[in-house]
Amino acid sequence: MKILVTGGLGFIGSHTVVELQNKGFEVVVIDNLSNADESVLNGIESITGKKPLFENIDLREKAAVQDFFKRHNDVSGVIHFAASKAVGESVENPLLYYENNLETLVYILQQLAEKIEASFIFSSSCTVYGQATAMPITENAPIQPAMSPYGNTKQIGEEIIKDAAKVSGIKSVLLRYFNPVGAHESAAIGELPIGVPQNLVPFITQTAAGLRKELSVFGSDYPTPDGTCIRDYIHVVDLAKAHVIALQRLLNNKNLEKVETFNLGTGTGSSVLEVINAFEKVSGKKLPYKIVDRREGDVIEAYADTKKANEVLGWKAQLSLENAIDSAWKWEKKIRAIEN
Structure with a gap:
């Protein structure tokens, strides 16, 4: 079966392409390289022995999307990652986020709606919960007002998918994941942000590698045990394996509803300082950091109740925070040619 992975050269997308190819799927990747590099294709090939078909397309161009689906009318399923994803940037440039995250989704769904049946996996986020009132967060937690335009695009995106599914043959799984970190154990692919990293772990590894002077910890006065924000780092x-399982669920008609929702996390929350300590433990390096003011758009804490994914999908996170940070550091050292 041919599967389209949008944003497939990005961090989560590239790891999902690996898992899809390991399961025997034929994969075609769309990416506009706005936050990825074409060299990722070589990393995927080195792991799986096969380079996926790649098309450099900006999904904001409706005609290009229509042309793609005309040429690839045998696509059986879509895993949709392509989106801008930085909370802080979305606060500063909201219109970019609404254009990039919502228009592209609509254009793809319009093409899938023309098919008798289509399977669609949506890269959603725990940001849809806003600042949840209870921990851990279940799929039934109320959708709070979004804390950022990025979070709002995920909320609206989910609503668009549900409405589209009501009037078409589209079946979908919405995967609300928490904080993805780490790299493939081979160090052939990993997180490679263009410019200054917006996420904690790549900023940590780049700081340790000497690319950044020091890490900024945004706030130390939150109502948490050590005063820093708490997240569920998966x-x-x-995470990639969960996408493949969810896709197989739809392709095999195992879904119980037209649109299903699952949280993906470890079920354990870790504070920013705990992540720093974990890095120092696995790397043996002291990390320079400073406490600065809180950042707009950040929630206090968020970690998942994973019972539904564990029981219904049959998926459970296997790797620890230390596993993830160790793999991220090995990846950073490789791409910077740093000796152990």
């Missing part, structure tokens, strides 16, 4: 390989 290894990207565990």
